[in-house]
Amino acid sequence: MKLECGIARDLLPLYVEGLCSEESRAALEQHLQECEDCRACCQRMTAENTEVAPSPPAGEESTRFRRGMRRVRRRWALSLVAVLVAVPLIVMTVAQVRGDGLCFTNLIPVVKGYHFLSLLQEGKYEDAYDLLDTEEIWENLTVYDSDRLDALETYQAVTIDGTVWMLTPELVEDYFAGDPAALEGEEALAFWETVYQNSQMGGTLFMIPAAAYETLEEQGRLNTLEEEAWDGDVSYSDSILVEDSQGSVYYVGYADSLIAVLGELDADDYLLYDYDCVPELIWETWKENLEAEQAAFEAQAEPYLDMGYDAWRTASREQFASAMEQWTEENGSITRFRFSNAYAGSGENGSWWQLEFDLWFTGDEVSGGGITLFSDGGLTFGGGSVRAQGNKTDLFLDAFSAALYLEISSEALYYGTGETEEAGD
Numbered sequence: 001m002k003l004e005c006g007i008a009r010d011l012l013p014l015y016v017e018g019l020c021s022e023e024s025r026a027a028l029e030q031h032l033q034e035c036e037d038c039r040a041c042c043q044r045m046t047a048e049n050t051e052v053a054p055s056p057p058a059g060e061e062s063t064r065f066r067r068g069m070r071r072v073r074r075r076w077a078l079s080l081v082a083v084l085v086a087v088p089l090i091v092m093t094v095a096q097v098r099g100d101g102l103c104f105t106n107l108i109p110v111v112k113g114y115h116f117l118s119l120l121q122e123g124k125y126e127d128a129y130d131l132l133d134t135e136e137i138w139e140n141l142t143v144y145d146s147d148r149l150d151a152l153e154t155y156q157a158v159t160i161d162g163t164v165w166m167l168t169p170e171l172v173e174d175y176f177a178g179d180p181a182a183l184e185g186e187e188a189l190a191f192w193e194t195v196y197q198n199s200q201m202g203g204t205l206f207m208i209p210a211a212a213y214e215t216l217e218e219q220g221r222l223n224t225l226e227e228e229a230w231d232g233d234v235s236y237s238d239s240i241l242v243e244d245s246q247g248s249v250y251y252v253g254y255a256d257s258l259i260a261v262l263g264e265l266d267a268d269d270y271l272l273y274d275y276d277c278v279p280e281l282i283w284e285t286w287k288e289n290l291e292a293e294q295a296a297f298e299a300q301a302e303p304y305l306d307m308g309y310d311a312w313r314t315a316s317r318e319q320f321a322s323a324m325e326q327w328t329e330e331n332g333s334i335t336r337f338r339f340s341n342a343y344a345g346s347g348e349n350g351s352w353w354q355l356e357f358d359l360w361f362t363g364d365e366v367s368g369g370g371i372t373l374f375s376d377g378g379l380t381f382g383g384g385s386v387r388a389q390g391n392k393t394d395l396f397l398d399a400f401s402a403a404l405y406l407e408i409s410s411e412a413l414y415y416g417t418g419e420t421e422e423a424g425d
Contacts, residue, residue: 109375133378323403332362368393
């Protein structure tokens with residue numbers, strides 16, 4: 001059989017791979033003997049395919065079959081490896097998008113969590129302490145979070161029906177276009193109607209003078225949203241009457257789930273929630289309470305600051321190790337732990353991961369709960385979850401939390417100075 005160059009070139013890949021029939025191979029080899037161009041092309045293709053063995057002699061079909069099966073097995077193995085790599089990558093990609101579970105950006109925090117719990121399991125408590133973000137613990141002990149007090153300072157005074165109310169900058173901007181003016185009569189009613197309706201849409205609490213609220217209710221201007229709009233969990237259509245220390249009465253909106261907290265309090269005591277507008281008297285009470293809270297915090301922080309970060313950390317590290325050793329002797333050690341889940345979060349100071357691990361202790365057949373760690377670089381303790389009060393996980397979490405925070409005593413306060421308490425005084 002005499003071949004044209006075009007046909008010969010088409011057969012060359014099969015020839016180099018050893019996959020063409022005997023007749024095609026014989027005809028191609030005869031052509032290669034006669035055609036220098038095709039022979040050079042064949043040599044190039046053979047050199048590029050380093051895995052190609054010499055073509056088998058005629059009649060060695062079994063050799064070609066084994067070579068073909070090796071290629072099939074190799075390709076199957078590569079495909080299997082690709083699947084084994086792709087599946088975790090897909091799962092981690094989905095977790096990354098959801099911000100829930102093991103994913104690319106929390107691998108290092110999760111590994112740190114495993115290392116931390118491994119050290120606790122091995123009784124290497126001081127090494128475990130070194131993995132914690134002690135600078136954040138120090139900051140919690142010595143730096144007052146003044147965000148709420150700072151926010152309170154931004155409220156602006158507006159006179160409404162002869163009473164001074166303090167309004168958030170956002171409410172002033174939205175309702176008065178940034179230029180607050182005194183309101184009377186119908187204008188005041190229209191303002192309270194807006195406050196009420198905004199609370200319905202945004203799910204916030206409201207405080208409205210009782211007389212204004214009752215007038216709006218009589219006029220049918222308090223159109224409440226259906227509970228279904230809030231998935232049936234809470235209703236913002238209800239309100240309760242409260243009275244401040246000067247006898248003024250207000251309707252205060254509340255969520256059903258908070259009635260146990262709010263139901264018995266006077267208006268002056270509503271310090272846990274941020275309202276868009278409150279009477280000046282209540283605003284001043286808030287401010288006085290927060291300033292008192294700040295003063296108390298700073299008084300409590302003073303001995304820590306006198307002690308200094310390095311001395312505090314040394315003493316705190318020793319206290320943590322001692323407390324954990326004592327607890328282990330009395331209750332048993334961690335026998336195993338397991339990563340449970342991770343959740344992404346973010347705030348003014350950046351993003352972080354909440355890491356959850358299930359714990360087992362000596363004698364536990366099932367996990368009694370787990371520990372929660374937070375990571376934005378270092379690790380911080382965030383509590384945990386328990387399945388029953390008083391089990392070993394519950395006791396461990398309480399002991400762990402107590403061990404982290406150094407109790408300032410005369411010995412701790414003057415740690416490492418060689419001074420006595422009297423000398424320090």
